[in-house]
Amino acid sequence: MRKIIFTSVLISLSAFLFGQDIIIDFNGAGASTNVDVVEVVNLSNCTSIEVPGNSSLNLTTGTIVGINNPINVDEFLVTPYPNPFMGNTTIKFYLPNKDNIEISVNNINGQTVARTSRELYAGIHSYKFTANKAGMYFIAISGGDFKQSAKVMSRGNSLLNTELSYQGNEALNNITKSGNDIYSKDFSFTMGDMLKLKGVSENFATVQTDSPIASKTYIFNFSDCTDYDGNNYAIVEIGNQLWTAENIKAAHYSNGEAIPFIEDDNEWANLGDNDLDKAYCFYNNDPASIFGALYTYAAATNGDTSGTDIQGVCPDGWHVPNNDEWVELIDFLDGSLMAGGKLKSKCNSLWNAPNEGATNETGFSAFPGGLRDYDWGDSYGAGDWGYWWTATQDNQYPTHAWMHYMDSSYPEIFPYSQFKSQGFSVRCIKNTD
Structure with missing residues (x-):
C-alpha cells in the first residue's frame, strides 16, 4: 500500500x-x-x-532566517506552554547533545526566583515552572555551547509555591521518506x-x-463506548481517567428501557426533585443538537442512589462520574481556577465570546449546552454555560445533587448543588478494574 x-x-x-x-x-x-x-x-x-x-x-x-546564516531550529527552540499562564507552565526544548544543563528563572527585577541543574541526554526535555506571583519571568537555559531563552507571563496563584521541576524527556523517531x-x-x-x-x-x-x-x-x-441506541462516543484520557469527549445523548438505558422524553415546558416544570422522575430532552427540543441530551438527575443515574459506579445513562463499562472523580480531574489540571479553560472547546462557534481562558488542551471539548429549567421548564443558556451532573447527591438537601458548571466569561470550573429536576448534560467515565 x-x-x-x-x-x-x-x-x-x-x-x-x-x-x-x-x-x-x-x-x-x-x-x-x-x-x-x-x-x-x-x-x-x-x-x-x-x-x-x-x-x-x-x-x-x-x-530559520535571521541576520546571520540559517541555524538549526533544534538548537534554537524553547516553547513554554501555556503562555500567559496561571499556576504553572511547561517548558519544552530540544537538546542536540548530552550536557550539564542549568535552567534559571528571573523576575522582571532581575532576581532569580528558581534555578535547577542536571545532566541531560540528547532529546526533548520538559520542565514545569510554577509561579506564585503575577508578572513577567525570563527563562535562561545554558550548558556548554547550548543556550536558549524565553519569557513567560504569569497571572499568579497565591496558593502555590514558586518552583522549577524536571518532568522528563521524549524519544525521537527516525524518519525515512524514500519511496513514498x-x-x-x-x-x-x-x-x-x-x-x-x-x-x-x-x-x-x-x-x-x-x-x-x-x-x-x-x-x-x-475502547468501546457505544450506547444502546448505537451512539458511538469519542473518548479522551486525562491523567489516570478515561472520559467521553462529548456529551451523552442516549434515549435508552443499556438494558433497553426507554428514558421518558419530555418536550412540553409545563410538564418538565412539574417534575419532582427526587430520584424517581426520570426525563430527558434536547435543548429547544432539537434532536439534532450538537450539545447532546439534557437529563434530570433521576434520569442520569437511573434512580440509583448508591453514589458510586452508577452506570445510569452511560454505555456498558462506563458510569456517571461522582463528585470525587470530577475533583480528581480538576486537581490534575492544577485546580479549579484554570481547569475550565483547559476543558472548554474552542475553534468552533459554540461558546459565545469571550470564552475566557479556553485552550481545550485536554481534548475534553466541553460544550456550552445550557440547561432545562426546573422552575419554568424552558431551555436557556446555550453558548454561555455548560452544566454536567455528578452521581453524588447533596447529603444536606435531599432535593439537590452536585454538578459542575463552566461559563464563557470565566476560565474556572464551579461545583454547585442544584435541584434534581434541572436538565443538565452528562459525561461518562470508564470503569476501573
Whole structure:
C-alpha cells in the first residue's frame, strides 16, 4: 500500500521563519489496531485538516532566517506552554547533545526566583515552572555551547509555591521518506502550536492533544463506548481517567428501557426533585443538537442512589462520574481556577465570546449546552454555560445533587448543588478494574 504524506505549509509574519520537518504517523491499539482517519485541529490558530490513518502528516515550517546564516531550529527552540499562564507552565526544548544543563528563572527585577541543574541526554526535555506571583519571568537555559531563552507571563496563584521541576524527556523517531508518494495540502503550523488529534476506527474514536516539536508516532488506544441506541462516543484520557469527549445523548438505558422524553415546558416544570422522575430532552427540543441530551438527575443515574459506579445513562463499562472523580480531574489540571479553560472547546462557534481562558488542551471539548429549567421548564443558556451532573447527591438537601458548571466569561470550573429536576448534560467515565 502506498503511503501518503500530507505537507503542512507555514505562513508566518514573525521576524523568524522556523524550519524543521515534523513527520507524524498514526497507529491504533486496544479495541482496534487500524486507524481509518485522523481529524487534526490546530487549537492555536483554529485551522484543521483530515488525514487518512495510513498516511503521514508532514508539518513543514521552512528555515530559520535571521541576520546571520540559517541555524538549526533544534538548537534554537524553547516553547513554554501555556503562555500567559496561571499556576504553572511547561517548558519544552530540544537538546542536540548530552550536557550539564542549568535552567534559571528571573523576575522582571532581575532576581532569580528558581534555578535547577542536571545532566541531560540528547532529546526533548520538559520542565514545569510554577509561579506564585503575577508578572513577567525570563527563562535562561545554558550548558556548554547550548543556550536558549524565553519569557513567560504569569497571572499568579497565591496558593502555590514558586518552583522549577524536571518532568522528563521524549524519544525521537527516525524518519525515512524514500519511496513514498508525496501530496501537499496547506495546513498552518508554527512551533509551539497545540494540536487536537481525533483518531477514528469504524465505531471507535479517541482524542489526544499535543504540541509536537519532533517527529513521532501517535498511538490511539481505542475502547468501546457505544450506547444502546448505537451512539458511538469519542473518548479522551486525562491523567489516570478515561472520559467521553462529548456529551451523552442516549434515549435508552443499556438494558433497553426507554428514558421518558419530555418536550412540553409545563410538564418538565412539574417534575419532582427526587430520584424517581426520570426525563430527558434536547435543548429547544432539537434532536439534532450538537450539545447532546439534557437529563434530570433521576434520569442520569437511573434512580440509583448508591453514589458510586452508577452506570445510569452511560454505555456498558462506563458510569456517571461522582463528585470525587470530577475533583480528581480538576486537581490534575492544577485546580479549579484554570481547569475550565483547559476543558472548554474552542475553534468552533459554540461558546459565545469571550470564552475566557479556553485552550481545550485536554481534548475534553466541553460544550456550552445550557440547561432545562426546573422552575419554568424552558431551555436557556446555550453558548454561555455548560452544566454536567455528578452521581453524588447533596447529603444536606435531599432535593439537590452536585454538578459542575463552566461559563464563557470565566476560565474556572464551579461545583454547585442544584435541584434534581434541572436538565443538565452528562459525561461518562470508564470503569476501573
